[in-house]
Amino acid sequence: MNNDRGQSLQIPQKTTLRAGHIYxxxxxxVIETDFxxxxxxxxxxxxxxxxxxxxVKRNISIVATDKQLSISEWLKRHSNYSVNHINYEPYIDQQHLILVGEYRESYYVEDIAPLNEFGGILK
Known part of the structure; x- marks a missing residue:
């Protein structure tokens, strides 16, 4: 398509998440759900x-099986994890790097890496 000055214009592509990418x-x-x-x-x-x-969501079972992560294992990957936390409030609004996966045309959080308060990756 050309504009009124004869310049070629490209139609902008919609930005979307992509499986296998990190964001x-x-x-x-965090909400409780019944599956x-x-x-x-x-x-x-x-x-x-x-x-x-x-x-992007990740569902973690209350009772983890051999092939699933437990909630405590998932939270250990968060930057401010503490065994003394009794609710999710300390985790809300914390930033992480997430690896996005896709299953049946839906995106989910495949894995996370914690960021510190300055945006750097924690070891």
Whole structure:
């Protein structure tokens, strides 16, 4: 397409998340959900890309099996993890790097890496 000055214009592509990519995300909330009798906690992370906001979730079972992470294992990957925490409040609004995965055309948080208060990666 050309504009009125004869210059070629490209239609902007919609920015979206992509599986296998890493993004800076903020944990916004954790809610309890029931999946056919299995109680899980849903961690909802927010990613902002070029003025668009995406919510990416990770469901962690209350009773982890051999092939699942426990909630305490998931929280150990958060920058401000403490065994003394009794609720999720200290984790809300903390930033992390998240690896986005895709399953059945839905995005989820595959893994996270903690960031410190200045945005640097913790070891």
């Amino acid at each position: 800076v995300a903020t944990l916004r909330s 056919s009798g299995e109680i899980k906690h849903r961690f909802i992370y927010e990613v902002e890309l070029e003025k668009q906001t995406f919510h």
